[in-house]
Amino acid sequence: MMNLVTIPNLVGGHLGGWRHRDAFAKPVMNLEAFIEMTQIAERGKLDAVFLADGNGVRDMDRPALFAANHPSARPAFFEPTTLLSAVAMVAKRIGVVATATSTYEEPYTIARKFASMDHISKGRAGWNLVTASNPGDALNFGRAEHMGREDRYARAQEFYEVVAALWDSWAPDAFAQDKATGQYLDPARVRPIDHRGAHFTVKGPLNISPTPQGRPVVFMAGQSGPGMELAARYADALFGAGTTKQDCIDAYADIKGRMARYGRAPDTLKILPGVSTFVGRTTAEAEELYEELQSLISPPLGVHYLSKMLVHDLEGLPLDGPLPTDMAPETLGGSSLRRYIIDMARRDSLTIRQTYERTLPALGGPVFKGSPTQVADEMEDWWRSKAGDGFTIMAPVQPRGLRDFVNLVVPELQRRGIFRKEYETTTLRGHLGLPDPPSQWHPEQASGERGVA
Amino acid sequence: MMVLGFTGGALGGHLGGWRHPDSFPTTSMQLQCMVEMAQIAERGTLDMMFLADGNGVRQMDKPALFAANSPSDRPAVFEPVTLFAALSQHTRHIGFVATATTTYEEPFTIARKFASLDHLSGGRAGWNLVTTQYVEDAKNFGRDEHMGRVDRYERARESLDVVRALWDSWATDAFLQDKSTGQYLDPARVRLTNHRGTHFAVKGPLNVARTPQGQPVVFMAGQSDAGKELAAYGGEALFGTASDKAEAQKEYADIKGRMAKYGRPPNALRIMPALSVFVGRTAAEADALFAELQALISPALAVSYLSKVVGFDVTGAPLDGPMPQARGESLGGTAIGRSVLDMAAREGLSVRATYQRVLPSMSGNMVKGDPTHVADMMEDWYKSKACDGFMLSMPVEPRSLRDFVELVVPELQRRGLRSPEYRGPTLRDNMGLAHPVDPFLESL
Numbered sequence: 043m044m045n046l047v048t049i050p051n052l053v054g055g056h057l058g059g060w061r062h063r064d065a066f067a068k069p070v071m072n073l074e075a076f077i078e079m080t081q082i083a084e085r086g087k088l089d090a091v092f093l094a095d096g097n098g099v100r101d102m103d104r105p106a107l108f109a110a111n112h113p114s115a116r117p118a119f120f121e122p123t124t125l126l127s128a129v130a131m132v133a134k135r136i137g138v139v140a141t142a143t144s145t146y147e148e149p150y151t152i153a154r155k156f157a158s159m160d161h162i163s164k165g166r167a168g169w170n171l172v173t174a175s176n177p178g179d180a181l182n183f184g185r186a187e188h189m190g191r192e193d194r195y196a197r198a199q200e201f202y203e204v205v206a207a208l209w210d211s212w213a214p215d216a217f218a219q220d221k222a223t224g225q226y227l228d229p230a231r232v233r234p235i236d237h238r239g240a241h242f243t244v245k246g247p248l249n250i251s252p253t254p255q256g257r258p259v260v261f262m263a264g265q266s267g268p269g270m271e272l273a274a275r276y277a278d279a280l281f282g283a284g285t286t287k288q289d290c291i292d293a294y295a296d297i298k299g300r301m302a303r304y305g306r307a308p309d310t311l312k313i314l315p316g317v318s319t320f321v322g323r324t325t326a327e328a329e330e331l332y333e334e335l336q337s338l339i340s341p342p343l344g345v346h347y348l349s350k351m352l353v354h355d356l357e358g359l360p361l362d363g364p365l366p367t368d369m370a371p372e373t374l375g376g377s378s379l380r381r382y383i384i385d386m387a388r389r390d391s392l393t394i395r396q397t398y399e400r401t402l403p404a405l406g407g408p409v410f411k412g413s414p415t416q417v418a419d420e421m422e423d424w425w426r427s428k429a430g431d432g433f434t435i436m437a438p439v440q441p442r443g444l445r446d447f448v449n450l451v452v453p454e455l456q457r458r459g460i461f462r463k464e465y466e467t468t469t470l471r472g473h474l475g476l477p478d479p480p481s482q483w484h485p486e487q488a489s490g491e492r493g494v495a
Numbered sequence: 496m497m498v499l500g501f502t503g504g505a506l507g508g509h510l511g512g513w514r515h516p517d518s519f520p521t522t523s524m525q526l527q528c529m530v531e532m533a534q535i536a537e538r539g540t541l542d543m544m545f546l547a548d549g550n551g552v553r554q555m556d557k558p559a560l561f562a563a564n565s566p567s568d569r570p571a572v573f574e575p576v577t578l579f580a581a582l583s584q585h586t587r588h589i590g591f592v593a594t595a596t597t598t599y600e601e602p603f604t605i606a607r608k609f610a611s612l613d614h615l616s617g618g619r620a621g622w623n624l625v626t627t628q629y630v631e632d633a634k635n636f637g638r639d640e641h642m643g644r645v646d647r648y649e650r651a652r653e654s655l656d657v658v659r660a661l662w663d664s665w666a667t668d669a670f671l672q673d674k675s676t677g678q679y680l681d682p683a684r685v686r687l688t689n690h691r692g693t694h695f696a697v698k699g700p701l702n703v704a705r706t707p708q709g710q711p712v713v714f715m716a717g718q719s720d721a722g723k724e725l726a727a728y729g730g731e732a733l734f735g736t737a738s739d740k741a742e743a744q745k746e747y748a749d750i751k752g753r754m755a756k757y758g759r760p761p762n763a764l765r766i767m768p769a770l771s772v773f774v775g776r777t778a779a780e781a782d783a784l785f786a787e788l789q790a791l792i793s794p795a796l797a798v799s800y801l802s803k804v805v806g807f808d809v810t811g812a813p814l815d816g817p818m819p820q821a822r823g824e825s826l827g828g829t830a831i832g833r834s835v836l837d838m839a840a841r842e843g844l845s846v847r848a849t850y851q852r853v854l855p856s857m858s859g860n861m862v863k864g865d866p867t868h869v870a871d872m873m874e875d876w877y878k879s880k881a882c883d884g885f886m887l888s889m890p891v892e893p894r895s896l897r898d899f900v901e902l903v904v905p906e907l908q909r910r911g912l913r914s915p916e917y918r919g920p921t922l923r924d925n926m927g928l929a930h931p932v933d934p935f936l937e938s939l
Contacts, residue, residue, distance in 0.1 A: 111679035121611035158574035181698035226564035
């Protein structure tokens with residue numbers, strides 16, 4: 043079975059998405075809209091909703107782009123663990139995955155809030171572990187300098203190990219709560235973690251009992267070398283990024299191939315490449331939506347947006363001329379997305395206008411556009427070709443995009459027998475088909491290395 | 496109007512509370528218990544549910560006490576902000592006051608999660624600002640040494656300033672979301688925080704829109720002089736710990752008197768002493784509950800508990816001999832511990848008499864009796880300017896909360912001390928606190 047998660051971004055995944063007539067009227071801090079999106083996803087039996095996150099307001103130095111807003115800017119949004127704790131009360135089956143960075147938060151705090159969310163949702167919580175890559179966010183945490191990539195990943199690895207150990211602090215049967223004897227808990231069924239490492243010193247134990255999933259599901263988005271390595275070692279699920287099927291097939295083989303050295307079976311990590319879907323009842327309807335959205339973006343705004351994506355100012359350059367050749371190959375805080383866009387423009391000899399036109403609908407990522415059959419064909423092809431174990435679905439206009447996907451594409455996938463018709467489990471780990479995590483409290487693992495799958 | 500909140504621990508406020516037949520069958524990580532308590536309280540139009548918090552498992556060095564669990568140890572509880580976010584979807588009116596420490600958390604993170612909770616709850620969020628005094632918690636954050644009191648309070652004040660500045664980042668009308676022009680937001684209606692201080696450097700702005708309350712309500716528990724000063728400077732509600740009415744009146748006058756120098760009117764701060772309530776339909780019923788609970792605690796457990804409360808070991812002392820006094824002030828010592836020792840010294844209590852007083856209500860105030868008696872005491876304190884309301888502690892949950900709501904609340908309403916319905920949609924409305932002015936509107 044294919045695994046499907048979605049990013050219910052209220053402004054949609056297209057730069058012009060929020061302006062479309064079928065978009066939410068007022069997406070800012072709109073809880074009802076977010077609940078509606080989650081319920082649509084749950085109606086479609088999707089594995090999880092997922093929230094990206096950042097710790098800062100971005101693009102204030104580009105007022106035109108700032109004022110127009112773009113899908114990954116998020117100038118005003120809920121803090122994800124609080125939002126998803128609230129949403130878990132309304133949507134009862136779907137998984138809820140929140141992003142939190144290992145760069146600015148303490149392991150104890152992260153372990154705690156995700157364990158809390160797992161209890162609140164009765165086993166549907168996921169943590170997307172990111173190393174913050176936006177240099178501006180550092181300035182909200184008293185750090186003038188942003189950490190380099192190696193530092194961030196070394197810290198992230200240790201961070202994960204501490205969090206996983208904290209989640210395993212208590213035995214599942216530690217809390218007897220025996221009114222007759224007065225024994226609330228068994229002191230022999232809890233241990234400090236006594237971690238002392240390069241980045242963290244954490245004594246433990248965690249002040250939350252074992253969670254319904256044993257531990258929340260850990261997502262990562264590792265695209266760089268160190269990111270892929272960390273994912274191969276510890277992630278339960280991975281948001282892949284690749285512009286083409288071949289990219290995704292290569293990344294899939296690469297990451298799954300790295301897992302053996304950590305003693306992990308390949309299917310204990312689910313790779314879910316991000317795709318943007320433009321679906322219509324017919325091909326023509328999908329094309330029409332696509333054109334409507336492209337036409338909402340003026341050339342100056344398109345250029346601003348591309349400048350931001352490439353971390354390079356393109357204003358004043360000829361729209362129909364090529365991208366400059368003097369762009370720095372790698373910047374601190376620059377993302378893998380930036381490299382994809384530059385590679386795409388060079389490979390296909392695109393002008394600046396063509397580059398932003400290709401970038402607008404899906405941030406340079408793959409687009410599945412067409413009738414339900416066409417979109418399902420592409421999904422099935424990628425899935426069978428081992429480009430992914432499923433997908434992270436983004437849609438250009440919300441709630442229309444997700445609703446169309448659920449109403450039109452999901453039934454087609456179900457008809458083909460490659461996606462569930464009903465939820466078969468109650469936990470996110472169950473939806474994703476992941477094994478129970480190891481624990482020091484399981485007798486057969488008592489002597490095993492803690493926190494290593 | 497009298498302000499009323501309750502401490503929402505499912506375990507109950509008495510050390511023996513969780514063992515009583517009328518307590519929840521199990522309480523560890525039971526969301527349903529928390530939902531039920533919030534809904535009972537909302538039925539009784541209480542203003543807020545409050546949760547204390549800590550970042551560590553305590554008493555592991557005292558296995559007997561650890562195994563028995565005590566109301567203030569919380570070895571396994573929900574992280575309060577995520578919990579309240581969930582409870583906001585099961586309730587419509589009651590406020591949610593979560594504790595977060597300025598000692599281990601960054602102002603940006605605190606500002607963000609409480610702003611998020613305020614939006615999710617439609618304006619019902621409060622932040623109980625604490626500075627962490629537990630040495631064990633420090634060890635979960637890479638610190639072997641605990642911060643001293645002065646450092647902690649300086650840091651707390653700076654953190655409060657930064658959090659409030661972050662909450663003021665955006666104008667109420669900053670997000671136009673105009674589909675026709677394509678203008679989503681107005682860049683002139685947001686401002687940087689640009690804070691550079693002793694403890695923090697925070698550029699801002701916050702990535703959450705201005706909240707329904709403008710700013711979540713800030714609670715404190717200032718018992719030391721530094722704490723009182725901070726409350727006078729920036730608190731909007733204060734949990735008092737005075738152990739009798741005269742002391743409460745003195746404290747009330749003291750703290751309200753300090754506010755003028757910060758340009759704040761006295762009614763901008765609500766003082767809410769903790770009050771443990773043992774209520775029954777009759778005085779006899781209340782006495783019976785009290786006796787049942789006291790009987791659940793063995794002397795050995797009680798002495799162990801008392802040792803924890805006062806911050807030093809009294810397990811070797813004769814039960815019927817005088818309560819020992821601490822020498823000097825310990826870094827981890829709390830105001831409650833000091834107040835217990837003061838009470839024991841003042842009244843010449845034995846160890847046994849001290850723990851018998853501590854078990855039901857720590858050292859805080861307790862009222863026991865029929866609904867009229869309970870309401871009389873509350874009315875007297877309120878009218879004597881000993882407080883603006885109470886933070887209720889309930890010995891056995893959910894029985895005690897339900898009893899309070901069914902027996903005492905109607906009596907307070909009959910006397911005009913409590914409104915028959917919620918006064919407004921936000922926690923501020925219900926506490927009678929002004930909404931902070933949007934600084935972008937003020938400057939027009």
